Amino acid sequence: MAISGTPTGDGWSSRSAFILAAIGAAVGLGNLWRFPTLAGENGGGAFVIFYIGCVVLLGLPLLLAEIFIGRAGQTDAVGSIRKVAKTSKVSPRWSLFGGLGALAAFLIVSFYSVVAGWVLYYVGVFAGDFVQALLAGEPFRGALQGETQEQIAGRMGDLFASPGLLLAMHLVFMGATLFIVARGVSGGIEKAATWLMPAFFVLLLAITIYGAIVGDVGEAAAFLFTPDWSKLDARVMNEALGQALFSLSLGVAGIITYGSYIREGTRLGPTAFAIGFADTAVALIAGLMIFPIVFAVGLDPAAGPTLVFQTLPFAFEAMPAGALVGMLFFILVLVAAITSSISLLEVPTAWAIGELGWSRQRSALTFGIGAFAIGVACLLGYNVWADVRPLGFWPLFAETDILDTVDGFTGKIMLPLGALCTSLFVGWRADRRLTEQTTGLSRPMFTLWRFLLAWLCPLAVAAILLFGLFPQLL
Ligand code: PHE
Numbered sequence: 001m002a003i004s005g006t007p008t009g010d011g012w013s014s015r016s017a018f019i020l021a022a023i024g025a026a027v028g029l030g031n032l033w034r035f036p037t038l039a040g041e042n043g044g045g046a047f048v049i050f051y052i053g054c055v056v057l058l059g060l061p062l063l064l065a066e067i068f069i070g071r072a073g074q075t076d077a078v079g080s081i082r083k084v085a086k087t088s089k090v091s092p093r094w095s096l097f098g099g100l101g102a103l104a105a106f107l108i109v110s111f112y113s114v115v116a117g118w119v120l121y122y123v124g125v126f127a128g129d130f131v132q133a134l135l136a137g138e139p140f141r142g143a144l145q146g147e148t149q150e151q152i153a154g155r156m157g158d159l160f161a162s163p164g165l166l167l168a169m170h171l172v173f174m175g176a177t178l179f180i181v182a183r184g185v186s187g188g189i190e191k192a193a194t195w196l197m198p199a200f201f202v203l204l205l206a207i208t209i210y211g212a213i214v215g216d217v218g219e220a221a222a223f224l225f226t227p228d229w230s231k232l233d234a235r236v237m238n239e240a241l242g243q244a245l246f247s248l249s250l251g252v253a254g255i256i257t258y259g260s261y262i263r264e265g266t267r268l269g270p271t272a273f274a275i276g277f278a279d280t281a282v283a284l285i286a287g288l289m290i291f292p293i294v295f296a297v298g299l300d301p302a303a304g305p306t307l308v309f310q311t312l313p314f315a316f317e318a319m320p321a322g323a324l325v326g327m328l329f330f331i332l333v334l335v336a337a338i339t340s341s342i343s344l345l346e347v348p349t350a351w352a353i354g355e356l357g358w359s360r361q362r363s364a365l366t367f368g369i370g371a372f373a374i375g376v377a378c379l380l381g382y383n384v385w386a387d388v389r390p391l392g393f394w395p396l397f398a399e400t401d402i403l404d405t406v407d408g409f410t411g412k413i414m415l416p417l418g419a420l421c422t423s424l425f426v427g428w429r430a431d432r433r434l435t436e437q438t439t440g441l442s443r444p445m446f447t448l449w450r451f452l453l454a455w456l457c458p459l460a461v462a463a464i465l466l467f468g469l470f471p472q473l474l
Contacts, residue, residue, distance in 0.1 A: 010185040011261040017186075018262050019274055021193040024339030025254055026279040027200070029115055030247040032333045033308050035283040036290045038243055040301035042236045045227035048287070050237055054244035055280050058460055061452040062250045062419055064272040064439060065426040070259025071268060072438045076354030077101055077253035077347060080260055081425070088431035097421035098351075101253025104414035105347035106367055108252065110374035111403045112344060113177065116337040117169030117379075118309060119330055121159055126313075126327035133323045142322035143313065152317065153310040166379040174375065177341040178368035181349055182361050185261050189342055196335045203332040204282065207325060208289040214319055215292025223301060224287045234467065234474045241464045242411055248279055251418030252410075254343050257350045268439045269449075282336075293319065308333070345371065378403035396469065412468035420461045427454030 012018040039047055072087075073080020077098035085094045126143060133141050144152055159165055180188045211217065245251050262268075290312060294301055297315040301307070312329070316322035345368060352363040381388060381402030390405045391397035396412075397405050426435065427450060436446060467474050 024193040025343030028340030031283040043231035044223040046232040051240040066255035067259040070256040076350040102351040105252040109344035110371040123330040130323040140321040143316035143326040160382040182364040211292040215296040220291035251415035416465040423457035
């Protein structure tokens, strides 16, 4: 059934459809790849506990603020902010930050699809290995039998050295994203979420139980939850704050856009809480799934971005049923990635539908192809354009390759800027009656929410922005 008010008349068919789609948007490479990477690099416990604090005190209020704008505006991010600004009698220029968000989402999806392409490649590697295991009559053997650690790690190097392979993976992933977004909100995005998210949770649970049986959960839990506060310096706090924004999909107007498709009568507070809770739970479970396996083989948790692509595959070699579980693990990551990439592509798509009057197909195709092209530049940065430094004149990005430049520019600058504008706009400028009515919070919750949004969020997010821009201050 359609919701009047949205430009396309399209919308979620129920509250649970929205929650599922929004959890799908939030849960992604950020939870399964970036969170374990950062937790591992930054010594575990203190980072993890500080991260949870960021989610509760900053993430949840911002999440509700974005849902509120979308629900009150009921159209694309720019249009929604403009509408709320009008009702609140403040300058329509605030809607600029919706445009900034749409641009950020467009840039993020370009390299997100490249990284998801690596995941797709590993699905292929492990699926091939599992088929071989089946043919050999040993379906429960470890993965990639007989390969040395260097050989397994070398697969990533081989992949990176091959523009053709990277391109093919990126093409398939972006194509799938584009296909789903072009089919619309209820017919595409919602359908994908209602099929994929249950599968995601079943796989997550299964692999976590597996990790608990074959791996060292005690050591993993101790690593993840025992804080060594001396490790918590300003840089680590900065990383944790930035990760909380990224993981909850904040600052790119994605939640505004998804929120605009919500039906009347949905209680926004509990909805925001459910999304934030699920996203954080998945990040923690991902840690409890990956580290037991890593520790069981005595590997280094601080491997960095290659933890999932090099360390973990090697661990699967020594694990019972490693071929099967390795394959399932990468399928899990792929599923999480696609429900996020569709939410990213949806932001600029909805913008062009609402603001330029384009058809959904035309919008999705334009931005999908555009993001694909930027992604191609990113992946060439690993081989033929390895020396290119797009923002080399800027000390912050002097040594940064193409993909990391797009990632760093969006993550360190655009995303905190979007979150800062959101908190200032909703915390200070948006009409109080409108906010109260739309969110439907109880009086004490409303007061608490406004306080966090108006004071804590801007200060903390401004700090991320400042230290992101001037790391020498740290
Ligand atoms: N939250 C997603 C993840 O954790 C990434 C994302 C960011 C998706 C912003 C949409 C918008 O992978």
